[in-house]
Amino acid sequence: MAKFRLSTEERKDIFLYSTEIENLFINEFLPDAPGDYVKVYLFGLMCARYDQSIDSERLAKSLGLSEVDVEEAWIYWESKGLVRRKTERNAEGEEVSSLSFVSQIEALYGKSEEAPEETQAAETETEDEEVPFYISIDSMDFDEIMNDRLTDKKLRELY
Known part of the structure; x- marks a missing residue:
């Protein structure tokens, strides 16, 4: 080749x-x-x-x-x-x-420098918690969401 x-x-x-x-x-x-x-x-x-x-x-x-x-x-x-x-x-x-x-x-979502033990411990802690698979937008004003800037603060409110 x-x-x-x-x-x-x-x-x-x-x-x-x-x-x-x-x-x-x-x-x-x-x-x-x-x-x-x-x-x-x-x-x-x-x-x-x-x-x-x-x-x-x-x-x-x-x-x-x-x-x-x-x-x-x-x-x-x-x-x-x-x-x-x-x-x-x-x-x-x-x-x-x-x-x-x-x-x-990278600053917000970047590379994780955690040791494997820390990652495993974090996964174990979250196994007991109920984490939703989706977010319902039924109760939200869809037009407001689509026409508004999506800031970090608003993302935290949504999630």
Whole structure:
């Protein structure tokens, strides 16, 4: 049987490609976030996905914002748990921040690092509980549900 070595062409211009956005971001964070902060987040995410470095001045200039606006946006997204910032000093003594984008899917439903014993203990505890297999929507206003944003709080109320 023939073996293949697969590769793709080197990306020459990141603006010719696409950047994936989690639906949780669109549903949970986009509606309440200031528009300029969304611009900073999306542009930064694009740069991060393609391993591009950018400084605050260039980012601000690209988006038509001030450097203060860019800094406030990163503080906002850090407070929401969507980015993590690590600040260090380089060899010249300049402050350099590294930003990591946090997957909300993994943060909320992510990989379990539990030991097998812990998982087994959790399964044993839930065996005694009655867990419904479905949720009845008879008593709910279906139109209200379909036309309303589904937030974490509302999901908890439904379940």
